[in-house]
Amino acid sequence: MSNAQLILIDKRNQPLKEYIVAVAASDGLNIKGVEIMASPAKGETSLLNAQVLIPPLEAFDFDMKKLVNATLNAVSVKDEIMTVDEFIAQCSEDEAVRDALSKSVPKLRKKIEALLKEFLDSEVIPLILERRNDVLYKLKEHAKELKGKKIVCIDIEATNISTDPQADIIQLSACDGEGKTLFNQLINPGYDIPENEKHNITTEMVQGEPLLGHVWDEIHDQLRDADVVLAYSTESDFMYLEKSAEKKMLRFELDYNKWLDVAELSRDLNGAIRWHSERMYWFYKTPKLTASYEQVLGKPFPGDAHDALADAVATIELFNAMLDKGRKSQIEEKKKPKQVSDIITNNPFAAAFANAKRS
Incomplete structure (x- = not known):
């Protein structure tokens, strides 16, 4: 023994x-x-x-x-x-x-x-759960509101990040709410494309492709006439379009209020919560499209993550899967945050937790 x-x-x-x-x-x-x-x-x-x-x-x-x-x-x-x-x-x-x-x-x-x-x-756990409940409620509402609506999901590849005033669009792609391709257009910026790890598009690939101004009207109007435009990070895609129109003197009639950011929804549904030690607050990290896709759909990301059309199709597939989670959730109404006792406010983490719940 x-x-x-x-x-x-x-x-x-x-x-x-x-x-x-x-x-x-x-x-x-x-x-x-x-x-x-x-x-x-x-x-x-x-x-x-x-x-x-x-x-x-x-x-x-x-x-x-x-x-x-x-x-x-x-x-x-x-x-x-x-x-x-x-x-x-x-x-x-x-x-x-x-x-x-x-x-x-x-x-x-x-x-x-x-x-x-x-x-x-x-106390971090209820903060996470409340965030997840809130976004499930939003997704359930979106599922109702978007039924029968004309959806366009767009993605853009460019020579640099959207905050660079010299950045030019080199690929514009979009699909509808079912993932059907609406347009997939390479754009010749008129100069050699610098190497960039954000995309795989080379100068040779855009030889013979049109300048942005030659295809602008058709693409612009499809976005303008949509009931809702989806993107994974709408701010950067909208900025690319707005700055390009201004720089090349093209008409611009797009309404950002019609755009819906799948990245924000993904952040609230899947994003990891972290503590900002310098600014003393909790924040949620936005997952990359590839990571969110694989987490929500439970399968490998399809195609090339640096191709605008592949990203647009993956974004709509991810969005539809998140909508389905919202539909199937038992969340009937947005939960109201509970009152947090002032006794804990001498603890910076607890104070930040309380403030996050009140906001």
């Missing part, structure tokens, strides 16, 4: 910080000093130790049972990820020792639960 058992070792020397919980919520966390020790008997040297990895909390719906299972199914031994059963198998070849270690797993589960409870009790 063996007295071996699995023991959770917690050598942390400070309380859990809320900004750390924010990282764990989206990315998971490797906490230094928190390990599972396989002890042969009290006072004896450890058989083997495994690093505890906190799984991404939101990916498991902040559900304690799922999170405990995920934690025990992915412990780290010398950078090798394994289940707790595989860990036990590596601890000893003695069947009696292995059996004793296995019998101690329920006790270990309770210790893991207590560890995870620290994360789940953080």
